[in-house]
Amino acid sequence: MPGFSLLQLSSVGGQAVFPGGSLYHATKWGIEGFIDAVNLEVGGFGIGCTLVEPGGARTxxxxxxxxxxxxxxxxxxxxxxxxxxxxxxxxxxPIGDPAKMVRLMIESVDQHPAPKRLALGSDSFMVMHKQLSERLAELEAQRDLAFSTDWVGQP
Incomplete structure (x- = not known):
């Protein structure tokens, strides 16, 4: 039986960063971590959580x-x-059409399972893709270092 969905408005600033936006990013990254955790906590009750990550909108x-x-x-x-x-x-x-964005947000609540994220706008998608790819490459480069700190031997 499908449950219901919670929508949380974030922004591209919850996944990517820009100079001059440190306080803004702190709030967006905080809410994104919170909703990611809530999603895991309430999923068993049929509740989905969707983070909406629009780029710039013509408002x-x-x-x-x-x-x-x-x-x-x-x-x-x-x-x-x-x-x-x-x-x-x-x-x-800004490149985004706010009416199209709102329509997709509303339509997303009827999707089961709920999408975890909605990247809205090509600007949002492109900058998030670039920065997430760079972060993943940086993490992959540390694989051996990370594994080198594991405990070896008897407990």
Whole structure:
């Protein structure tokens, strides 16, 4: 018997990182870990959890409601200044269609089993694919090192 699904809105920032977004990423990675664990805890009750990871959407979030603090020239040399310049410039339009994204989110609750994640937008998919592939390659390169720390011998 199918259960029901919980939808948790995250973002591409829950799987990939950008300079200037450290506080934002901390919240998104935290909620993603939380929901991944909850999914394991409630799955036996027929409850699914889906993390929605959209990229940029053409809403007023970026250029309408985003607020910047006072500019500090010391950060001009940092890659973190890219986010500020993008918001100040106001011409880079997000690729995502919010109506399509919402439709897919709503449709996902009828899928059984529930999808664990929904990457919405080609920008989201591409940046997550790149960064996850890099992370996996870095992990694979440490295989021998990781296994070298296992206990050998009698307990």
């Amino acid at each position: 007023r979030f970026r250029y309408g409601s985003a607020r910047l603090g006072p500019k500090n020239d010391a950060y001009d040399v940092s890659p973190a200044s890219h986010a500020r310049r993008m918001i100040e410039d106001g011409t880079v339009m």
